[in-house]
Structure formats: structure tokens, C-alpha cells
Amino acid sequence: MRAERLTVRATEPVGPYTLLRVARGGLEPGIPGQFFMLEAPGRLLPRPMSVCLAPPGELTFLIDPIGPGTQALCACEPGDAISVFGPLGNGYRLDVERPLLVGGGIGVAPLPFLSERLGHPPAVLGFRSDWHAEAAALVPNAETIVEPGLVTELVDLSADVLACGPEPMLRAVRELVPDAQLAWEAPMACGYGACYGCAVEIEGELKRLCVEGPVLRVAA
Amino acid sequence: MLLLNASGCLDALAAPDVARSLDAFVTKTITPLPREGNRPVRIAETDVGMLNTIGLANPGRDGFLADVLPRLRSIGIPIWVSVGGFAAAEYADTCAALEDVAAIELNLSCPNVDEAPESAAEIVAACRKTTGLPLYAKLSPALPDIAAVAVAVQEAGADGLSLVNTIRGLKLDRATLRPVLSREVGGLSGPALRPIALAAVHACYRATGMPIVGMGGVATGGDALELIAAGAEAVAVGTILFSDPSAPDRIRGELEAELAGRGLADAAQVRGIAHEDREVNTKKPLQFA
Numbered sequence: 001m002r003a004e005r006l007t008v009r010a011t012e013p014v015g016p017y018t019l020l021r022v023a024r025g026g027l028e029p030g031i032p033g034q035f036f037m038l039e040a041p042g043r044l045l046p047r048p049m050s051v052c053l054a055p056p057g058e059l060t061f062l063i064d065p066i067g068p069g070t071q072a073l074c075a076c077e078p079g080d081a082i083s084v085f086g087p088l089g090n091g092y093r094l095d096v097e098r099p100l101l102v103g104g105g106i107g108v109a110p111l112p113f114l115s116e117r118l119g120h121p122p123a124v125l126g127f128r129s130d131w132h133a134e135a136a137a138l139v140p141n142a143e144t145i146v147e148p149g150l151v152t153e154l155v156d157l158s159a160d161v162l163a164c165g166p167e168p169m170l171r172a173v174r175e176l177v178p179d180a181q182l183a184w185e186a187p188m189a190c191g192y193g194a195c196y197g198c199a200v201e202i203e204g205e206l207k208r209l210c211v212e213g214p215v216l217r218v219a220a
Numbered sequence: 221m222l223l224l225n226a227s228g229c230l231d232a233l234a235a236p237d238v239a240r241s242l243d244a245f246v247t248k249t250i251t252p253l254p255r256e257g258n259r260p261v262r263i264a265e266t267d268v269g270m271l272n273t274i275g276l277a278n279p280g281r282d283g284f285l286a287d288v289l290p291r292l293r294s295i296g297i298p299i300w301v302s303v304g305g306f307a308a309a310e311y312a313d314t315c316a317a318l319e320d321v322a323a324i325e326l327n328l329s330c331p332n333v334d335e336a337p338e339s340a341a342e343i344v345a346a347c348r349k350t351t352g353l354p355l356y357a358k359l360s361p362a363l364p365d366i367a368a369v370a371v372a373v374q375e376a377g378a379d380g381l382s383l384v385n386t387i388r389g390l391k392l393d394r395a396t397l398r399p400v401l402s403r404e405v406g407g408l409s410g411p412a413l414r415p416i417a418l419a420a421v422h423a424c425y426r427a428t429g430m431p432i433v434g435m436g437g438v439a440t441g442g443d444a445l446e447l448i449a450a451g452a453e454a455v456a457v458g459t460i461l462f463s464d465p466s467a468p469d470r471i472r473g474e475l476e477a478e479l480a481g482r483g484l485a486d487a488a489q490v491r492g493i494a495h496e497d498r499e500v501n502t503k504k505p506l507q508f509a
Contacts, residue, residue: 003466039463044410045265046463069265085465189263189270190462193234196248196274197263206256206277211234 002027003085008076009058015134017106018074019052020061022084029054030087031094032114033164033183033215036061037191039083040069046085047073048188048210050110050164052138059084062135064106088191092181092215094118096160101139102173102180104151104165105132110183112138114162122159126151126169152176174218183215221448221475221487223468226409226435226458227302227325227358227382228274233288236295238461241468244298246456247284249327250314251304254280264391264400269410269437270459271389273403276304276330281314289321298322302358304330308338308346316350324353325433326378329360329385330407341372348377356433358382359424361416367427380431382456383420387413410459413437418450425451425492429501439467441474448487449494 006022013019020038027036029051037046038061047069049061065074076082092114101123103111108125115123123142126149127133136144145151152172155161161180163173170182186198186209198209203218222243231248232239239245257277264271279288284301292299301318304327305311315324326347328340336343344357357373359366361384370381386407391400399405417436425432434452437459438444444455460467479487492500 003464037463043265044270044459044463083464187261187263189265189272189459190465192238192465193231194229194238194465195263195272195462196228196231196257196277197272199257199260199262199274199277206259 003083005081006059006084008078008080008082010078011074011076014062014138015131016064017132017135018063018065019138020063020073020076022059022061022082024054024057024059025084027059027084028087029059029113031091032117033091033110033181034087034089035191035214036084036086036088037188038073040072041076041080041082042072043069045069045189046083046191048088048191049073050183050214051087051113052109053112053116062106062109062138085191089210089214090212092162092183096162098159100124100156100159100161101142102151102155102161102163102165102169103139104169106135107163107165107169107183108135108139110164115139115141118162124151124154126154126165179217181215181217184209184213221444221472222433222454223444223472224300224433224435224454224456225461226456227327229458229461232295232297233291235465238465238468239295240297241466242297243454244300244322245292245295246300246325247288247292247302248278249276249302249304249330250278250281250284251276251306252281252310252314254278254283259402261400261402262406264406266389266391266408266412268412269389269408270462271391271401271406271408272386273401273406275403281317285317300325300356302327303347305336305343307336308343311336311343312346312350315347315353315355318351318353321353323356323380324351325356325358325382327358327385329358339372340369341376344373344376344378354379356380356382356431358385359420360385361387361413361420361436366420367423370424370428370430374428374430378430380433380453381424381428382433382435383424383452384413384417384436387416409437411437411439414443418446421447421452422450422494426495426498426500438471441471441476441478444471444475445478445487445490448490449492451492451495451500453488453491
């Protein structure tokens, strides 16, 4: 894990979300599903974000501006510098035969990078509205469903599922495909095992998601 | 100046390089029995600091001694063990079981669990009987008269003070107007704690002259310098490690520059300078273990 101050190249709206593009500096993008801690300008704590895409020389993060930290990140201007620390945690295992990417809402964030690394396998994505579903354009070969439809209606039960999305979606996916790889989320202060803030229940025990996950084959 | 981590703000096994950037590593508090800690949500950011209610998650005394401590030793830096409990005898038993560590810090002030019924001085006295290791008493900034408690733990046999623990705070979700944290309240750390810590160090140094590890919102070398001027001999960093794992090296560099700008070579020359022309109780020799 490394920390660097990276320069913001651009922010682009994607439906209600913002794609934050930063110059990569000397940081490696890591494995899809791993995450970086991004300084949120003006806030005390950094915010964990998984890599959305890693084109040459760049890291991009898809951010949902739901609070003061994510709003500060989305308000970054080209030329701003932010501290970025990572890659952290455990990403997806890529040694799968019949990958199917399953995403819900802002959980689509790590799927473009994952899709690229897996050679653009099929994906199914669920969103709250057509506006949110504009993010589906980031994922090749994606079939999209909008509420009241649920993404689980589109899941091929025989596929190797790699999923990211809200907790109810992950639990539903796990019911359908017990050995699915699931990327979970929890509030994090540090991202490297120091704060014990991101505890989630994994197989009956509270464990730190930043160290044990965020991608797990079990429920969290 | 010795630079430590505040207990519970670093896992040396998960981040050994960060631990090695410190002069000593302070463990997360060890209790007699394993504790899973509190349910999520455990942390929340506020505009002036961070709230946590981790709840003393730890492997328990036996698990720590058998599994964790040997691995910590292999990192190769001095280890301070933070000891907690729910009765004086529990603290004392853990102290008795500890050998070959640099110091013991008695956590007498966790804001996120029920407290032991005995006073801080009674707990220190019980521990003093069972260990010859340096004993530091970690006190709460919420005490009505922290200097009086500092004197009491000094008389009970403490070798030093760790000042301060977090102070209780509450965050409500602005949309639902319900508490964000699972246990409603949590311990507030970060920038908001810094002037509170400074006042506690100032008062306790004046009253006892004891070795003090100052902590609370330290983010820069200048922050460390102020704690030293108030009477701290060592400084610990906590919340800043979450956003900046390289903070220890940075803070050392900033402190050196602050001292050099004053024509000073050593932070010890500044220690207690805020008390100049005031009488400091130095009945105990000023030594750092």
C-alpha cells in the first residue's frame, strides 16, 4: 500500500453519480474490487472508493454524492490535488470460468474495471431509476433493469457470479448463488485495519471488512 | 521526544511499517476475556472530530499472551500493553501476567463500556502490587477534577499518565434524527479533543510533575510541541493515523523544524515551559521508562 498526492484531471457526471478522474502517479490500480482511501477535501477522514476504471496513467472512481465527504470529492476541480492511499483490501478472484457481473446502484462502481480484466463478460445491473441507470453505459455487455424490477430476476444461476451492490441485493444474490463473490460495504476511517470501525459479521464473527474483504464469498 | 500511537488507533500486525515509524507501539486494550466489540455502526465523522464505539474488541488476556504478543515482539519495537477490566482485580491479574514489555497503560477511561466500580487510584494500587513494570494511568478528560485524580493515582503508585482518552459525544442522522452509532454515544477524538487534552496535560503536570504521554487531536509537529510545552514528555497520535499513515515521520520533521526555528535541539528543553514562573510539583523524579 502506498500514499501519494494525485492531481484531479476531470469530473464527469454519470446520471446522479460523478466519475472522478485522477492522474495515477506511481500508484498501481490493484485488482478489481480492491479500494483506495481518497482524501475528501475539508473533511477529517478519507473515503473508501473502489477503482472504476484504470486507463493508462489514470485512476477513475465513480462516486455517489450522498454526504459531505463524497460531495467534496465530486466538487473537485481539475488541477486539485488529493491524497490517495492504496490499493487496499482483497479484490475479486478472477479465475472463474463463466463470469457474470451483478451490480446494483452505485455498486456498479468496480464493475467496469472488473469487466475489462475478465474480457467483457455479460453483466446484469439494477437501478432505482432511468437516471441512475445511465451508469450502465460504463459496463459493456450489460443488461439493465429498473425498479420495481430487481436485478436478481436476471441472474443466471449456473454462472460464476461477481457482485457489488446494496446489502439486500447481496443477500438475495447469495441466496440464489451461494458461492458468489460479493463486495460488501461499511463505514471506514482508515482502510488498513487500524480503526476497527468497519466491523461486519462474517460467519458469525465481527471482523474488519477492510482486512478480510471487501470481496467475500460469504455474507457480511 | 517519544512518539507513540494512541491505544486502539493502530494494528501493528496489519500495518507493521506504520508501527515501526513510532518509538513504541501501544496495543489495543486487553481485557481478561475476549470481546467481540460493539455491533456496527461503530464510527462516525463529525465536523470537528470522529466518534467511535468500538467497545474494546480484543482477543482477551490468554489469546493476547499466546498469539498476539509473540507476533508483536517480532516487529522489533518497544511494546506498551493497554490493560482494561471491569474490576480492579481483573486489571491486576493481567498486569501480573505481563513480562518483558516496555510499559503498561491502564485504560481507566473507556467511554464505550461500563466502568469498573473502583476508583482509578484503587485500580492503580491493585496493579502496583502485581507488577514492577512502568504503570501509566490513562484518564478521561471528562473527570470533574482530573488533576486531583492524577495526584491520587500518583500516590497509589503510578509512574506516569496517559492524557487523554476520548470524551463522550453523540451524532444524530440529520434526516432521521436518530443516533448514527449502534450504542448511540461514542468517544470523540480528533481536532475537537486537542484543547481539552492540552488543558488536562497542563493541569496534571502542574499537580504531579509526572511523566505524561500527551494525546488528543495531534495532527502536526506544532500540536505535539504545544503538548510538550504544557508538560507532556511523550506524544501519541490517534485519529490522524487514519487519514495519514505516514503522520509519525511527518510530525517528527515538523517538530524538528519548530524547535530549530527557536534555536533548540531537543524537545525536552520546551517541556513544561507553559508553566514558567509557576510552581510545578516535582516531588517525583522526572524519568521516562
